[in-house]
Amino acid sequence: xxxxRLTIPGLHSIPDHPQLVRQRPRRKWAQCVxxxxxxxxxxxxxxxxxxxxxxxxxxxxxxNGAEPQTLDPHKAEDVSSANILRDLYxxxxxxxxxxxxxxxxxxxxxVNADGTEYTFYLRRNARWSNGDPVTAEDxxxxxxxxxxxxxxxxxxxxxxxxxxxxxxxxxxxxxxxxGARAVDAYTLQIELIAxxxxxxxxxxxxxxxxxxxPSLAQHGxxxxxxxxxxxxxxxxxSEWVVHSHIKLARNTHYWDxxxxxxxxxxxxPTEDSNGAFKRYRAGGLDWTGTVPLNQFRWIRENLAxxxxxxxxxxxxFYGFNIxxxxxxxxxxxxxxxxxxxxxxxxxxxxTGAGEVPAYGWVPPGVAGYEAQGVNFSALTPxxxxxEARRLYAAAGYSRVRxxxxxxxxxxxxxxxxxxxxxxxxxxxxxxxxxxxVNEEWKVFLETRKQKVHTQVFRAGxxxxxNDPYTFAELFHSGHGRNDTGFVNVDYDRLLQKxxxxxxxxxxxxxxxxxxxxxxxxxTIVPIYFYVSKRLVKPYIKGYAANILDHHHSKHMRVxxx
Numbered sequence: 001x002x003x004x005r006l007t008i009p010g011l012h013s014i015p016d017h018p019q020l021v022r023q024r025p026r027r028k029w030a031q032c033v034x035x036x037x038x039x040x041x042x043x044x045x046x047x048x049x050x051x052x053x054x055x056x057x058x059x060x061x062x063x064n065g066a067e068p069q070t071l072d073p074h075k076a077e078d079v080s081s082a083n084i085l086r087d088l089y090x091x092x093x094x095x096x097x098x099x100x101x102x103x104x105x106x107x108x109x110x111v112n113a114d115g116t117e118y119t120f121y122l123r124r125n126a127r128w129s130n131g132d133p134v135t136a137e138d139x140x141x142x143x144x145x146x147x148x149x150x151x152x153x154x155x156x157x158x159x160x161x162x163x164x165x166x167x168x169x170x171x172x173x174x175x176x177x178x179g180a181r182a183v184d185a186y187t188l189q190i191e192l193i194a195x196x197x198x199x200x201x202x203x204x205x206x207x208x209x210x211x212x213x214p215s216l217a218q219h220g221x222x223x224x225x226x227x228x229x230x231x232x233x234x235x236x237x238s239e240w241v242v243h244s245h246i247k248l249a250r251n252t253h254y255w256d257x258x259x260x261x262x263x264x265x266x267x268x269p270t271e272d273s274n275g276a277f278k279r280y281r282a283g284g285l286d287w288t289g290t291v292p293l294n295q296f297r298w299i300r301e302n303l304a305x306x307x308x309x310x311x312x313x314x315x316x317f318y319g320f321n322i323x324x325x326x327x328x329x330x331x332x333x334x335x336x337x338x339x340x341x342x343x344x345x346x347x348x349x350x351t352g353a354g355e356v357p358a359y360g361w362v363p364p365g366v367a368g369y370e371a372q373g374v375n376f377s378a379l380t381p382x383x384x385x386x387e388a389r390r391l392y393a394a395a396g397y398s399r400v401r402x403x404x405x406x407x408x409x410x411x412x413x414x415x416x417x418x419x420x421x422x423x424x425x426x427x428x429x430x431x432x433x434x435x436x437v438n439e440e441w442k443v444f445l446e447t448r449k450q451k452v453h454t455q456v457f458r459a460g461x462x463x464x465x466n467d468p469y470t471f472a473e474l475f476h477s478g479h480g481r482n483d484t485g486f487v488n489v490d491y492d493r494l495l496q497k498x499x500x501x502x503x504x505x506x507x508x509x510x511x512x513x514x515x516x517x518x519x520x521x522x523t524i525v526p527i528y529f530y531v532s533k534r535l536v537k538p539y540i541k542g543y544a545a546n547i548l549d550h551h552h553s554k555h556m557r558v559x560x561x
Contacts, residue, residue, distance in 0.1 A: 052541070055558040058263040060540070062553075063270035063280070063288040066410065066441035067243055071224040073206040074146040074153050077481060078441070079462060080289075084267055085206045087248055087553050088231040092120050092139065092188070093203040097555045099546030101200055105134055105210070105232065106188070115195030115502075122186040127253035128212050129236035136182035138210035138232075143190075144168075144175035145216075146207045154449075154480025155207045157473060158464065161196040161499060169478070194500040197507075201465030204550070234260050234554035243269055248553075261557035271411040271441070280535055286558070287536040287543075293414050296352055299535065306535045309354055310545035313363055313463035314530035315471070316355070318407075318422070321454040322523055323485035326403065333395035333403070334522040337456075339376050339388040340429035341422055343527060350421050351414075353533045358526035361515050362471045365547075368508050369468045372515040374526070385429055392430050399431040408437045409458035410444040418527070419458065448483040457483065460530070463548060468511045469498065475518055486523045537561070 068081040094104030106120035126134035147156050147168045159165045163179025179191035212230035219228045229237040235248035248265040270276035273292040320327040343357035359377035397403045409415040426432035463470045477487040498510040532549040542556035
C-alpha cells in the first residue's frame with residue numbers, strides 16, 4: 001500500500017478539512033489560495049512529502065520483559081502488564097506518542113474553580129470490543145472496583161485523591177461512597193478531597209480504567225482470559241500462551257479505528273536480554289524491552305540508528321526487609337551497606353547506558369521539586385569506607401563474624417550483573433557474605449510481599465505520572481507495594497498534608513521533607529536513575545521517546561522492508 005502525505009504547517013490537509021468540503025461549491029477560491037500558499041511554502045522550505053509504502057502485513061512484535069503478572073487492570077502492578085493494558089484499554093485521558101496528555105475515552109472535560117471537581121464528557125461513539133457502548137457507569141464501576149478491599153488491588157492507594165477513597169480502601173465505607181458518579185450515560189463527575197496537580201496524568205493509569213460489567217459478572221476472575229476479556233482500547237485480546245506470547249488483534253469497534261494501522265500486536269516475555277537480542281537480530285522481534293549490558297558497547301557502535309536511549313522517570317534500588325532480622329531496628333547496618341556501594345562504577349562499568357548514579361529517591365528533573373540526597377553523598381570514598389566499617393562494627397559484625405545475607409532479584413542477566421557487582425563490593429569493603437537468589441517474576445513479587453524470606457531485594461519504581469508524589473506514596477504505610485515494611489508516622493503525616501495543600505511551592509517542600517525522612521532511615525538503597533534503552537527496527541514508524549516510556553501500538557505503523 002502506498003501512502004502519500006502532504007503536510008503544510010498550520011494548515012489541515014485540504015481534502016479532509018470538513019469546513020472546506022462543505023464550502024467547496026461557494027468558495028472554490030479559498031481552496032485555490034490554500035493550494036497556492038502550500039506551493040509557496042513547498043518551494044521555500046522544501047518538500048514535506050513523505051511517501052510511505054506500508055508493509056502488506058501490519059504486525060508488530062514487541063519484547064516485553066517478564067511474563068505479565070495479570071491483565072486485570074485493577075490488579076496489575078508491573079511494567080510488563082501495563083504495556084499490554086495500554087493497548088487493550090483506554091482511560092478517560094490518553095497520551096500522544098511524546099507523552100503529552102490528550103483526550104481519551106473522554107472527548108473533553110471541565111474543572112471547577114477550586115480544582116476539586118472534574119466533569120468528563122465521554123465520546124458517544126466509544127465502544128467495547130464486543131460493540132457495547134462505553135458509558136460513564138463503566139468508569140464508575142472500574143474506580144469502585146479498584147478501591148474495593150475485596151479486589152485486593154495493591155495500587156488502590158493511587159486513587160487516594162478521590163473523595164472517600166481512603167475510607168473505602170480501609171473498609172470503613174462501601175465502594176458506593178467513592179466520589180465518582182455518572183451524571184448521565186456519557187457524563188462522569190469525580191470529586192477530589194483537594195486540588196491534585198497530577199490528577200489528569202493519573203487517569204492514564206490502569207487503576208482508573210473502566211470495566212465491562214457484564215463480562216465481569218459472567219466470568220468473575222476469569223474475565224481476563226482470551227474469549228472473555230472485553231476491552232475498550234484499540235486492541236482486543238486474541239491469545240495468551242504463558243511464557244510464549246500474548247497476541248492482540250485490532251478492535252474494529254474502537255472509536256478511532258480508522259486511524260489505527262497495526263492489525264496485530266504480539267508481546268513476548270524476554271527476561272533473558274541476551275536471548276531477546278539474538279531474536280531481534282534474527283528478525284523475530286521488532287523491538288526489545290531493553291538491551292543486554294554486555295552487548296551495549298557493540299550495539300552502540302554497530303546499531304546506532306536502531307538504539308533508542310532516553311531519560312526515564314524511574315529509580316533502580318535495593319530494598320531492605322525491616323520487619324525481620326538482620327535489618328529490623330538496624331539503621332546503622334543498612335547505612336553501612338549503602339555507603340560502600342560505588343554507584344559511579346556501577347553506572348560507568350556495569351550498566352554503561354547513561355544511567356545517573358542515585359543518592360536520592362526521586363529522580364531529578366521534576367518541575368518545582370528539589371531532589372534530595374543521602375547524608376554521605378558529599379564524602380570521599382575513603383571517608384565513606386571508614387564510616388561504613390565503624391557502623392558495621394557497631395552493629396556487631398566483623399571480618400571474623402561477618403554478616404550473612406540473601407540478595408534476591410528477578411530473572412534478568414542485567415539484574416544479575418548488578419547483584420554480582422554489589423555483592424563483591426560488600427565483600428571487599430566489609431567482608432559480608434552474600435548469597436544471590438534468582439526468582440521468576442511472579443514468584444519474586446509474591447516473596448517480596450510476604451516479607452518472610454526476603455532480606456535484601458532488587459526493585460525499581462517507574463513514575464506513574466510526572467510528579468514526586470508517585471514516588472513518595474510507595475512508602476506510605478498503607479501502600480500495597482511497600483515491600484520494605486517501612487512505617488513512619490511523620491512520613492505519612494507529611495504525605496497527607498501534601499495531598500491537601502493547594503500552594504504548589506509548599507506542597508513540594510512537604511514532599512522534600514518526607515524524602516529526607518525516608519533517606520535518613522536507609523530503608524532503601526538508591527542505585528541509579530533509569531534511562532529507557534531498547535532497539536527498534538528502522539521500519540517501525542510512530543515510535544517516540546517520552547519520560548514515562550509509554551508506547552501505544554495504535555500510534556505506530558510498519559513500513560515495507
